Amino acid sequence: MMDMFRRAAADFVRHRFLHGTCFLTVSLSVFIVSAFGLFLVNAGELMDAWQQGVRITAYLKSDISGQQALALAGELEQKPEVASVSHVSGKEGLEWLKEQIGGQTDLLADLSENPLPDALEIRPEQGLTGADAFDALAKSVSARAEVADVEYGRNWLHRFYGVYNLFRMTAAVMAVLVIVAIMFIGANTFRLILYSRQEEIEITRIIGADETFVKYPLYLESILLGLCGAVAGLGLLYAAFLSVIPRVSPGGLLPVFQIRFLSLGWILMILMASMFVGWVGCWFTVRRFLRI
Numbered sequence: 001m002m003d004m005f006r007r008a009a010a011d012f013v014r015h016r017f018l019h020g021t022c023f024l025t026v027s028l029s030v031f032i033v034s035a036f037g038l039f040l041v042n043a044g045e046l047m048d049a050w051q052q053g054v055r056i057t058a059y060l061k062s063d064i065s066g067q068q069a070l071a072l073a074g075e076l077e078q079k080p081e082v083a084s085v086s087h088v089s090g091k092e093g094l095e096w097l098k099e100q101i102g103g104q105t106d107l108l109a110d111l112s113e114n115p116l117p118d119a120l121e122i123r124p125e126q127g128l129t130g131a132d133a134f135d136a137l138a139k140s141v142s143a144r145a146e147v148a149d150v151e152y153g154r155n156w157l158h159r160f161y162g163v164y165n166l167f168r169m170t171a172a173v174m175a176v177l178v179i180v181a182i183m184f185i186g187a188n189t190f191r192l193i194l195y196s197r198q199e200e201i202e203i204t205r206i207i208g209a210d211e212t213f214v215k216y217p218l219y220l221e222s223i224l225l226g227l228c229g230a231v232a233g234l235g236l237l238y239a240a241f242l243s244v245i246p247r248v249s250p251g252g253l254l255p256v257f258q259i260r261f262l263s264l265g266w267i268l269m270i271l272m273a274s275m276f277v278g279w280v281g282c283w284f285t286v287r288r289f290l291r292i
Contacts, residue, residue, distance in 0.1 A: 012221065015192075015193050015196070018189045018192055018193060019189070019221070019225065021185075021189070022185055022186055022189040022225055022229075023225055023228060023229050023232070024229075025181065025182065025185045025229070026182055026186075026225060026226060026228075026229025026230065026232075026233065026274060026278065027229045027230075027232040027233040027236065028233065029178040029181060029182050029229075029233070030178075030229060030230045030232075030233030030234065030270060030274055031233040031234075031236050031237050032174060032178060033171070033174060033175050033178050033270075034233060034234055034237045034262065034270055035237055035240075036167070036170070036171035036174055036175075037171065037262065037266060037270075038237065038241070038261065038262055039167060039171075040164075040167060040168060040171055041260075041262065041263075041266065042259050042260065043164050043167065044164070045260070047129075047160065047161075047164060048126075048129070050160075051124075051126075051128070051129060052126060054124065054134065054152065054153065054157070055121050055122065055123055055152065056121075056122040056124065056134070056137065056138050056141060056150060056151075056152040057119050057120070057121055057122070057150070057151045057152065058119060058120040058122060058141050058142070058144075058147045058149075058150050059117050059118075059119050059147070059148050059149045059150070059151070060072075060117055060118045060119060060120065060146055060147060060148060061117070061146060061147070061148045062117055062148075064118065064146045066087075066089070066118070068146060069087050069118050069120065069146070070087055072120065072144065072146050072147075073085040073086070073087050073120050076120065076122060076141065079137075079140075080125070081124055081125050081127075081128050081133070081137050082122055082123070082124060082125065082137070083123045083124060083125045083126070084122075084123045085120050085121070085122050085123070086120070086121040086123075087118070087119075087120055088118065088119045088120070088121055089118050090116040090117055090118050090119075117148065122137075122141065124137060130161065131154075131157045131158045131160075131161045134152060134154075134157055135154065138150045138152050138154070179277050182226075182274070182277050182278065182281065183277055183280060183281035183284075184281070185281075186222060186225070186226075186277075186278050186281035186282060186285075187281040187282070187284055187285040188285075190218055190221075190222065190281070190282045190285045190286065191285045191289065193218070194218075194285065194286070194289045201290075215286050215290070218282055218286055219279060219282055219283070219286075221282070222278040222279045222281065222282035222283075223275045223278060223279050225278050226274040226275035226276070226277060226278030226279065227271060227274065227275050229274060229278075230270055230271045230273075230274035230275070231271070233274075234262075234267060234270065234271075237262075238261060241261050245259055
């Protein structure tokens with residue numbers, strides 16, 4: 001085992017330019033993919049935090065009495081996707097509007113009667129996610145005969161999810177392209193190394209040495225390259241994260257949300273994936289070369 005490590009270390013020194021090029025490629029590739037992953041993780045948490053504040057407001061028809069409104073609220077609370085329902089009378093709604101406009105209450109002074117209808121404020125369950133789920137709940141509420149209109153920021157919700165899904169698709173495509181690039185560059189790196197050691201390999205075959213003498217040090221090199229490149233890429237991303245995060249924190253908009261770096265699980269997954277992809281590229285090259 002120690003001999004294999006010594007031979008791998010000697011190979012790193014002997015072909016430092018090839019290994020350096022491969023290392024830089026892996027580092028930049030991991031940086032790009034991890035940056036997309038970091039965005040998606042935080043965007044997902046941001047949407048979860050934002051959705052906790054989403055409310056569906058059902059405006060009731062003018063001929064609906066207070067008792068009928070409370071009865072409807074009780075029925076809607078029985079839905080599994082509804083956490084709670086609050087009845088807001090037209091009078092309460094007008095008082096809230098006056099508080100919001102502050103010193104401009106003179107704008108409402110000429111009103112002969114309250115123009116605001118009674119409404120039900122529906123708070124969805126936290127497990128309700130996705131624009132389609134909110135659409136379905138709003139549609140079921142608007143179908144009630146007592147409801148005149150429903151408002152829940154549908155356009156904003158769909159735009160937000162549209163952008164998020166676009167980035168998810170982009171990240172998936174980027175991940176595939178980066179994996180192919182790492183495998184291709186890694187395979188070519190080890191192909192050049194094998195060609196430079198062709199005489200040594202021929203001699204080992206003549207004296208009857210096992211091919212593991214050639215394969216295993218290269219496998220070890222590919223795994224170490226994948227590991228070191230991934231560590232460097234994640235380190236670069238963390239440095240960028242620390243320098244950028246104070247400028248983009250949405251704390252003022254969503255106090256309950258904090259931008260976080262990738263979790264330990266994500267980091268371990270990226271490290272393992274980088275090592276595995278590096279090994280696969282080397283394995284294909286060695287397997288093909290030793291057949292020649």
